[in-house]
Amino acid sequence: MCRNYILLNQTENGLLLFLKGCANYQLSYKNLNFSLTKEELKAFKNYLKKINIEYWETEYQNSIYPKKIPIPTLQKNFIILLDRIEIEELLRLLQKEYCSFLRFSDIKNTIIWN
Numbered sequence: 001m002c003r004n005y006i007l008l009n010q011t012e013n014g015l016l017l018f019l020k021g022c023a024n025y026q027l028s029y030k031n032l033n034f035s036l037t038k039e040e041l042k043a044f045k046n047y048l049k050k051i052n053i054e055y056w057e058t059e060y061q062n063s064i065y066p067k068k069i070p071i072p073t074l075q076k077n078f079i080i081l082l083d084r085i086e087i088e089e090l091l092r093l094l095q096k097e098y099c100s101f102l103r104f105s106d107i108k109n110t111i112i113w114n
Helices: 038-050 053-059 084-093
Strands: 005-010 014-019 024-029 032-036 069-072 079-082
Touching: 005 084, 014 084, 024 038, 024 084, 032 038, 038 084, 053 069, 053 084, 079 084
Parallel strands: none
Antiparallel strands: 005 014, 014 024, 024 032, 069 079
């Protein structure tokens, strides 16, 4: 990985970096790590936007796996499974505008209103 990078966006579970030396993007989300060109990053973002979340949740409602939304890969024996919240967080991460504001859903502790 290039040592000269720009942090484009960050969420609780991921980072989006631009690597200046090779002009590629590094997307790290949970235990997944992608090295993408500009075109690949755009195609991945467009793919995520077009996913019909309701369809997949209904299609796999009886699945033994808690995550219902499949993301296919070129490797035939490997599919990435995500849930609705992870898809939404990935899309926020891919916005490329760094945002340091916390969202209500980012707060894990119990809120006591007094």
